[in-house]
Amino acid sequence: MINENVYKIVSLNKVAERAGVSTATVSRVINNSPNVNPETRLKVQQVIRELKYSPNRVAQRLRNRNVSSNLLGVLIPDIQNPFYVEVLRGIEDVAYENKYALIMCNFAQDERKEMLYLDILQSESIDGLIAAPTNEHDQKVINLVRRGLPIVCVDRGLSGVDVDVVLVENRVGAFSAVDHLAKTGYKRIAYISGLPQIPSSQQREKGYLDALAANGLAIDRNLIKYGDSRHESGVKLCEELLGLPDPPDAIFAGNNLITLGALETIHKKGLTIPGQIAIIGFDDMYWSISLNPPLTAVRQPAYEIGKRAAEQLILRIKDPSRSTVSVILKTELMIRSSC
Amino acid sequence: MINENVYKIVSLNKVAERAGVSTATVSRVINNSPNVNPETRLKVQQVIRELKYSPNRVAQRLRNRNVSSNLLGVLIPDIQNPFYVEVLRGIEDVAYENKYALIMCNFAQDERKEMLYLDILQSESIDGLIAAPTNEHDQKVINLVRRGLPIVCVDRGLSGVDVDVVLVENRVGAFSAVDHLAKTGYKRIAYISGLPQIPSSQQREKGYLDALAANGLAIDRNLIKYGDSRHESGVKLCEELLGLPDPPDAIFAGNNLITLGALETIHKKGLTIPGQIAIIGFDDMYWSISLNPPLTAVRQPAYEIGKRAAEQLILRIKDPSRSTVSVILKTELMIRSSC
DNA sequence: TTGAAAGCGCTAACAT
DNA sequence: ATGTTAGCGCTTTCAA
Numbered sequence: 001m002i003n004e005n006v007y008k009i010v011s012l013n014k015v016a017e018r019a020g021v022s023t024a025t026v027s028r029v030i031n032n033s034p035n036v037n038p039e040t041r042l043k044v045q046q047v048i049r050e051l052k053y054s055p056n057r058v059a060q061r062l063r064n065r066n067v068s069s070n071l072l073g074v075l076i077p078d079i080q081n082p083f084y085v086e087v088l089r090g091i092e093d094v095a096y097e098n099k100y101a102l103i104m105c106n107f108a109q110d111e112r113k114e115m116l117y118l119d120i121l122q123s124e125s126i127d128g129l130i131a132a133p134t135n136e137h138d139q140k141v142i143n144l145v146r147r148g149l150p151i152v153c154v155d156r157g158l159s160g161v162d163v164d165v166v167l168v169e170n171r172v173g174a175f176s177a178v179d180h181l182a183k184t185g186y187k188r189i190a191y192i193s194g195l196p197q198i199p200s201s202q203q204r205e206k207g208y209l210d211a212l213a214a215n216g217l218a219i220d221r222n223l224i225k226y227g228d229s230r231h232e233s234g235v236k237l238c239e240e241l242l243g244l245p246d247p248p249d250a251i252f253a254g255n256n257l258i259t260l261g262a263l264e265t266i267h268k269k270g271l272t273i274p275g276q277i278a279i280i281g282f283d284d285m286y287w288s289i290s291l292n293p294p295l296t297a298v299r300q301p302a303y304e305i306g307k308r309a310a311e312q313l314i315l316r317i318k319d320p321s322r323s324t325v326s327v328i329l330k331t332e333l334m335i336r337s338s339c
Numbered sequence: 340m341i342n343e344n345v346y347k348i349v350s351l352n353k354v355a356e357r358a359g360v361s362t363a364t365v366s367r368v369i370n371n372s373p374n375v376n377p378e379t380r381l382k383v384q385q386v387i388r389e390l391k392y393s394p395n396r397v398a399q400r401l402r403n404r405n406v407s408s409n410l411l412g413v414l415i416p417d418i419q420n421p422f423y424v425e426v427l428r429g430i431e432d433v434a435y436e437n438k439y440a441l442i443m444c445n446f447a448q449d450e451r452k453e454m455l456y457l458d459i460l461q462s463e464s465i466d467g468l469i470a471a472p473t474n475e476h477d478q479k480v481i482n483l484v485r486r487g488l489p490i491v492c493v494d495r496g497l498s499g500v501d502v503d504v505v506l507v508e509n510r511v512g513a514f515s516a517v518d519h520l521a522k523t524g525y526k527r528i529a530y531i532s533g534l535p536q537i538p539s540s541q542q543r544e545k546g547y548l549d550a551l552a553a554n555g556l557a558i559d560r561n562l563i564k565y566g567d568s569r570h571e572s573g574v575k576l577c578e579e580l581l582g583l584p585d586p587p588d589a590i591f592a593g594n595n596l597i598t599l600g601a602l603e604t605i606h607k608k609g610l611t612i613p614g615q616i617a618i619i620g621f622d623d624m625y626w627s628i629s630l631n632p633p634l635t636a637v638r639q640p641a642y643e644i645g646k647r648a649a650e651q652l653i654l655r656i657k658d659p660s661r662s663t664v665s666v667i668l669k670t671e672l673m674i675r676s677s678c
Numbered sequence: 679t680t681g682a683a684a685g686c687g688c689t690a691a692c693a694t
Numbered sequence: 695a696t697g698t699t700a701g702c703g704c705t706t707t708c709a710a
Contacts, residue, residue, distance in 0.1 A: 292631030
């Protein structure tokens with residue numbers, strides 16, 4: 001358990017000793033305090049370089065609870081989903097620019113894992129958190145907000161508390177997809193939903209329903225399938241749909257992974273797209289054009305979502321009392337050849 | 340700058356006070372020390388629950404430099420590459436099982452970013468690091484190894500130091516791909532390489548060259564293109580290749596992203612695969628079957644790589660003096676219809 | 679079984 | 695301009 005090999009880290013003390021000054025002076029140098037004699041500063045910097053000293057952030061953080069830890073937490077549901085990867089990239093770029101490092105917690109849609117990670121994040125005394133909680137009533141995250149930890153929610157809000165949110169017009173996006181399907185002439189349009197407790201799934205369902213209604217299409221509950229937002233459930237639910245006595249002529253897939261799963265099933269069955277079955281996805285991927293056939297999809301500006309979220313978070317960290325905002329981004333229908 | 344809104348965290352002190360015991364006793368309780376009177380323990384636990392106390396890991400770490408911080412660093416070159424995402428998943432699963440959290444550093448192939456992150460990781464006093472450094476001579480990582488920080492390298496080794504490594508038979512994998520191409524009858528086989536300074540790129544090139552030789556095919560240097568391992572360079576280099584006066588009849592793409600980029604170019608030009616141009620990729624993706632056409636590829640066991648790396652790392656953390664190992668995993672040729 | 683106290687590395691008064 | 699010192703929250707001897 002004990003690491004005997006532990007590598008000795010040079011401490012402020014050693015630097016002070018070697019430079020013949022007090023620890024306070026060294027501290028001032030590393031924090032760029034102006035009140036240091038230029039010569040002293042030079043000497044100290046020299047020693048720092050010699051000793052390859054770098055300040056212990058753990059100690060810094062313990063000391064300064066109210067000052068930046070330069071750590072941001074990111075809590076995402078599923079790193080296998082390219083959408084979240086793009087969001088993460090956006091966050092990461094902004095974080096890096098502002099000298100924040102990221103503690104990344106992928107809870108893989110497992111609530112226990114989410115709990116553990118939130119505990120860790122909290123006790124690491126992160127500066128702020130970007131989270132896509134399991135659902136709007138996530139008590140753990142709500143408590144964190146109440147306690148004053150700067151938080152920005154992504155892709156879904158939080159009910160009962162005031163919190164910054166960055167999301168996308170899910171209902172509108174879904175509507176545009178299903179409307180496109182209907183206008184193209186499809187009559188029996190199915191919806192494969194992600195986890196139904198996630199607000200975005202619900203809003204997409206609403207968009208789907210609204211579009212059917214707007215186009216005078218009947219709602220057939222058998223054509224709505226609920227899954228868990230993962231590839232596997234796309235595969236399975238698409239099979240169920242295609243096995244129906246009266247199968248759909250088009251599928252609206254609730255997210256990335258479901259689309260890919262559904263595609264897999266369709267190809268395994270040797271069906272032609274869009275001839276025998278049309279498909280449209282929520283979430284575009286940069287390789288959608290190379291899919292068979294090039295996929296028509298509702299594009300969410302994922303990178304932008306992450307970027308905005310990180311920017312909001314940093315603003316909030318700097319000024320915790322600023323009023324909360326909801327950033328709502330638009331989706332875009334990318335029409336290719338799958339419907 | 341100062342966060343006036345700072346949320347008060349309950350400290351050991353408060354718990355001790357409230358429970359009418361000393362801080363030492365509370366500490367013993369949270370660390371499951373056996374030397375605590377059962378009644379006292381119960382009372383303390385009660386108070387802990389009441390106050391929703393959770394120990395401050397920062398303080399714990401500062402105190403116990405030689406004891407687990409339960410933080411692992413992960414340094415990966417490109418989170419947009421699905422290969423690394425899978426590796427990350429493997430790492431993450433093992434880390435979670437062992438109650439480690441991950442500080443994820445995506446350096447996006449930017450050396451300055453890598454430096455910054457390594458500094459942060461070091462000063463966060465992580466327990467260990469899983470890294471895929473820019474190249475074998477990465478001084479920063481080499482220094483870390485020398486200082487005794489437990490490190491496992493992924494996808495590439497480190498020259499001059501003894502370090503645990505998990506990688507894949509790159510040469511053999513590339514050979515099998517190009518050999519398959521040659522045996523299928525392709526004569527002018529191109530190679531689009533990732534960053535040429537990365538050992539795996541070099542080994543794949545070697546496999547490519549060997550396979551050409553083994554099949555009596557001439558080497559045409561014009562058919563070897565070097566890029567930066569990203570989607571964009573797949574797009575561009577494939578264009579160059581197809582624009583050649585004497586273009587290739589097959590392309591071996593050095594990784595995931597390059598394959599997707601090349602595919603994009605081929606589709607934009609309206610060429611048929613494999614009729615007008617065949618393609619085979621290094622790195623399989625779970626949606627390869629849904630590509631147009633279903634992609635033939637060399638599969639690396641990415642999840643397994645991550646899993647093994649994390650396992651090795653945890654072993655090394657527990658016993659820093661154990662001798663280093665190289666885990667070398669096999670690739671697998673997934674034959675579908677792109678060549 | 680419990681408590682008192684030192685100290686991990688650092689910063690911010692306060693003093694000089 | 696610089697040094698002295700207290701203390702962040704915790705664990706761990708050492709004593710009782």
